[in-house]
Each structure stands twice: as structure tokens, then as C-alpha cells.
Amino acid sequence: MKINQLYTDNELRNFTYIIEFTDNTAMVVDPWSDTQVNQFLSEKHLKLKAIINTHEHWDHTKGNEKLVEQHGCEVWAHRIGIGKIPALSRLLNPGEKIQLADKTTLEIIDTPGHCQAHLCFIVYQKNKAQAIFTGDILFNAGVGNCHNGDVEDLYHTITTKIATLSDNIKVYPGHDYLQNNIGFTLDREPSNQMAKEWLHKYQQADLFKSPLTTTIADEKQINTFLRLSSSEIRNNLSTTLESNKQVFIALRSLRDKW
Numbered sequence: 001m002k003i004n005q006l007y008t009d010n011e012l013r014n015f016t017y018i019i020e021f022t023d024n025t026a027m028v029v030d031p032w033s034d035t036q037v038n039q040f041l042s043e044k045h046l047k048l049k050a051i052i053n054t055h056e057h058w059d060h061t062k063g064n065e066k067l068v069e070q071h072g073c074e075v076w077a078h079r080i081g082i083g084k085i086p087a088l089s090r091l092l093n094p095g096e097k098i099q100l101a102d103k104t105t106l107e108i109i110d111t112p113g114h115c116q117a118h119l120c121f122i123v124y125q126k127n128k129a130q131a132i133f134t135g136d137i138l139f140n141a142g143v144g145n146c147h148n149g150d151v152e153d154l155y156h157t158i159t160t161k162i163a164t165l166s167d168n169i170k171v172y173p174g175h176d177y178l179q180n181n182i183g184f185t186l187d188r189e190p191s192n193q194m195a196k197e198w199l200h201k202y203q204q205a206d207l208f209k210s211p212l213t214t215t216i217a218d219e220k221q222i223n224t225f226l227r228l229s230s231s232e233i234r235n236n237l238s239t240t241l242e243s244n245k246q247v248f249i250a251l252r253s254l255r256d257k258w
């Protein structure tokens with residue numbers, strides 16, 4: 001099993017992922033362009049079995065219909081996505097673990113906050129968690145907006161379902177927002193040395209060939225929303241806030257205007 005991260009080069013900076021198996025089958029997470037997905041599949045001689053959508057927003061489902069037409073593949077997503085996700089054919093249940101090829105398991109986690117119908121997917125190999133597809137819940141060094149969701153749900157999702165994951169799990173987000181998010185981190189926490197290093201690495205990296213990948217451990221060092229008890233972050237807020245939840249809500253609102 002191999003996870004391929006494709007940068008889509010659109011103005012929203014989406015990522016599409018192709019999970020490739022040794023039996024030459026593949027699954028695609030959040031297809032933006034059917035052309036880009038098809039080019040990858042044909043170069044590698046892969047047969048597309050299913051599309052998985054993290055949520056219903058159009059930039060994560062745009063490739064669904066054409067890929068279903070061309071490959072007759074299934075579309076897996078949240079049941080609240082009925083009527084919103086094009087060609088949805090399999091409703092996923094929170095907590096469900098789906099066996100895939102190559103001793104790979106996909107665990108479905110319900111992750112509201114950015115919108116109601118949002119799921120994240122943990123990939124296990126031989127029972128060890130390797131990676132998580134986080135859609136628009138967790139980005140590199142940031143979290144999703146709540147324009148169509150609920151900030152208290154997002155706080156709950158981030159603190160109880162993301163921050164609790166094992167440190168070595170790789171993070172595969174729905175968009176490339178690393179540079180802006182690191183800017184926000186450094187504005188809150190100018191002394192954050194790791195954030196400066198990641199910004200430097202980002203400037204050297206080639207998004208098209210090998211996008212930078214963080215782990216949960218990295219995120220705990222560079223993602224403001226996973227650093228709610230940092231005294232530097234708290235002291236830089238305009239008012240003194242008691243709880244982590246209040247700090248999270250204040251940071252999310254600050255990020256909206258930043």
C-alpha cells in the first residue's frame with residue numbers, strides 16, 4: 001500500500017490522494033480533477049475501485065461524477081452527505097473499520113466542526129496507525145474554518161479526536177495552507193523555532209514532486225490550535241481567557257480576520 005499525494009494547482013490549493021495497492025487497485029480521496037486522477041491511474045496501470053470524500057464541499061467532490069462514469073467505482077462518504085455528495089453510493093459509519101487490500105484498514109472517524117458531514121480516515125497497516133486524511137479539519141499548522149460549521153464542534157473534534165492520536169501518524173490534509181498557517185503561528189508565538197524551520201523547509205520543497213508531510217508530533221509543535229496552553233499564545237491575546245476552549249474560539253476568530 002502506498003499513499004500518493006497530488007497537488008491540484010487550483011486557486012484553493014487542494015490535495016487529492018490516491019491510495020495504491022499491490023494488486024493494482026486504487027482508491028482516491030477527494031478527487032478534484034478526473035483528468036489528473038486518470039493520468040496517474042493510467043501511468044501506474046491502476047484500477048479505480050472507490051472514491052472517498054472527507055466532506056461534501058464541491059472542491060472535495062468535483063471529480064466524483066466523471067470518475068464514476070468512467071470507472072463505475074463506488075463513492076464512500078458521510079450519511080449526512082446524502083443529496084449533497086455527487087454519486088454517493090456507500091454510507092460510512094463512525095467507528096467503522098473497513099478492510100482493504102495489503103493488510104490495510106481504514107477507520108472512519110466522525111469529525112464535525114468545518115461542516116456536519118465531515119469524516120476523517122485513519123489508515124492502519126498491520127494494525128499500526130500510519131496516516132490520517134484530515135480533509136478540512138486539520139491542516140498543516142492550522143485547522144479548518146467554521147463558516148458552514150460550529151466552532152465548539154471543531155474544538156471538540158480537534159482536542160478529543162486529533163490531539164489524542166499517536167505522534168508518528170502522518171497528516172494528509174485537504175489543502176496546502178502551510179505557509180499562511182505558519183505565518184499565523186509565528187504571529188502568535190514569535191519564539192516558535194520549529195515553526196521557523198518548517199517555513200524554511202516549505203520554501204525549499206517542490207509541491208508538485210513531493211509535498212511536505214507533517215506528523216501529529218510536528219503539528220503539536222507548529223499548530224497554534226494544538227498549543228492552547230502555551231503562555232506566549234495566551235499572553236498575546238487581547239483578553240485573559242481561562243479555558244482552553246475559550247482560547248481555541250478566540251484563536252479561530254482571530255484567524256478568520258488575519
Ligand SMILES: [Zn+2]
Nearest residue numbers: 057059136174
Ligand atoms: Zn476544502
